[in-house]
Amino acid sequence: MFSAIFNVIYELLTQPAIIIGLLVGVGYALNGKSRIQVITGSVSAAVGLMLVLFGGKQFSDGFKPVVAAVSDVYGIKGYLMDSYAMKAATQEALGNNFGFVGYVFLIAFFVNLVLVYFGKYTKAKGIFLTGNSGVAHAQAMLWLLAYWLDMPWIPTIIISGVLLGIYWAIATTIPIKAINKITNNAGFTIGHNQNFAIWFFSKFAHKFGDPEKDDAENLNLPGWLGIFNHNVTAIAITMIVFTGGFLLTIGIKNIEVLSGGQPWYIYILTLGLEFSMYMVILLQGVRMMVGEITASFKGIQEKLIPNAIPAIDVAALLPFSANAATLGFIFTTFGTIISMLLLLFFKSPVMVIPGFIPLFFSGGPIGVLANKYGGYKSVMICGILLGMIQSFGTVWTLPLLGIPDGVGWSGMFDFSTVWPAFLEILKAIAKALSMGPYA
Numbered sequence: 422m423f424s425a426i427f428n429v430i431y432e433l434l435t436q437p438a439i440i441i442g443l444l445v446g447v448g449y450a451l452n453g454k455s456r457i458q459v460i461t462g463s464v465s466a467a468v469g470l471m472l473v474l475f476g477g478k479q480f481s482d483g484f485k486p487v488v489a490a491v492s493d494v495y496g497i498k499g500y501l502m503d504s505y506a507m508k509a510a511t512q513e514a515l516g517n518n519f520g521f522v523g524y525v526f527l528i529a530f531f532v533n534l535v536l537v538y539f540g541k542y543t544k545a546k547g548i549f550l551t552g553n554s555g556v557a558h559a560q561a562m563l564w565l566l567a568y569w570l571d572m573p574w575i576p577t578i579i580i581s582g583v584l585l586g587i588y589w590a591i592a593t594t595i596p597i598k599a600i601n602k603i604t605n606n607a608g609f610t611i612g613h614n615q616n617f618a619i620w621f622f623s624k625f626a627h628k629f630g631d632p633e634k635d636d637a638e639n640l641n642l643p644g645w646l647g648i649f650n651h652n653v654t655a656i657a658i659t660m661i662v663f664t665g666g667f668l669l670t671i672g673i674k675n676i677e678v679l680s681g682g683q684p685w686y687i688y689i690l691t692l693g694l695e696f697s698m699y700m701v702i703l704l705q706g707v708r709m710m711v712g713e714i715t716a717s718f719k720g721i722q723e724k725l726i727p728n729a730i731p732a733i734d735v736a737a738l739l740p741f742s743a744n745a746a747t748l749g750f751i752f753t754t755f756g757t758i759i760s761m762l763l764l765l766f767f768k769s770p771v772m773v774i775p776g777f778i779p780l781f782f783s784g785g786p787i788g789v790l791a792n793k794y795g796g797y798k799s800v801m802i803c804g805i806l807l808g809m810i811q812s813f814g815t816v817w818t819l820p821l822l823g824i825p826d827g828v829g830w831s832g833m834f835d836f837s838t839v840w841p842a843f844l845e846i847l848k849a850i851a852k853a854l855s856m857g858p859y860a
Contacts, residue, residue: 472706502832528582547593635796749788756808
């Protein structure tokens with residue numbers, strides 16, 4: 422009986438669209454809205470988030486083979502910077518104990534709720550609702566504590582859950598001020614892997630330009646360049662040129678192998694157009710979801726959990742400045758390439774290969790933020806800096822994982838800064854107490 426209830430709760434909490442829909446329904450009910458509005462609001466919010474997640478997944482699935490093909494052609498070997506690489510590495514490391522991840526996730530969610538409920542004292546406001554990222558966090562935390570402290574599984578699970586819940590409460594709360602500025606107080610925060618990045622770049626992104634004069638969305642280009650004043654067109658053309666240039670370095674024959682026999686030029690054109698299409702899908706999903714969250718969450722804040730703010734997928738930020746998101750992706754890629762060249766030059770024993778996710782789903786949101794604070798000039802500088810931080814931070818992290826044969830690590834900002842700093846603390850504790858690898 423307990424196992425069945427646990428499984429139902431776990432499955433619900435790891436389905437962010439269902440959770441958002443239920444929360445919106447509860448919010449409307451607490452606000453005294455009609456049954457029709459409760460139902461329609463719940464469905465609209467759930468479908469909106471599903472559109473956001475679908476658009477994000479299509480971005481990743483579309484460009485993952487491109488990155489893999491370039492790596493294969495150039496014979497680059499190393500660790501992959503990608504969220505799925507982290508999931509695969511920690512799942513393999515946990516082996517038969519992977520089933521404990523669910524307990525860690527549920528404990529973390531409960532701790533997060535408690536800290537927000539007592540927000541008057543803890544100052545915590547964000548409730549982590551991004552189930553897919555949350556599960557990845559839970560399995561990473563469980564493995565890392567198991568490796569470094571080597572305690573029995575029950576205390577390892579409990580401590581992992583408590584630490585993760587505290588991390589979620591802090592990470593979702595710290596970027597709220599910046600997110601409110603980006604979204605004009607839309608009523609949500611982010612629960613993903615760039616929360617500290619949003620806070621960090623918000624501290625100095627304003628120093629590089631004027632957000633009104635240099636707004637990436639209002640670039641009035643002369644003559645035929647005026648086509649770039651249209652978001653959908655600008656994104657499509659930019660990505661056709663950028664992706665095409667990227668792919669042409671591996672040769673036309675290799676592109677046509679990658680495309681499944683499709684002419685190389687058709688494949689490149691299609692990739693760019695699809696990128697723009699997925700941005701339109703994201704935009705529609707965000708509009709549907711954010712409108713319902715803003716209208717409904719007041720009931721939850723007033724009657725259940727004071728000052729609670731839903732923390733959702735980072736892709737929700739992208740449509741708030743679509744051009745800046747694309748520029749952020751491009752310049753984060755440039756920063757990553759610079760880092761790879763430096764690693765080669767200094768003969769680093771570790772080479773990191775970027776996946777699409779840390780390039781776009783970190784670079785895009787930071788591009789949106791940088792544009793809001795300092796315009797397109799800030800996007801360029803912050804993007805390059807982000808790419809370098811993520812690359813060198815991943816190099817710092819890899820020796821601390823206890824997974825020498827792992828395929829890689831997330832590479833996203835928080836996992837390249839906050840998490841390795843935490844691992845250094847775990848390492849010091851293990852060494853001082855002769856635990857884990859020092860036993």
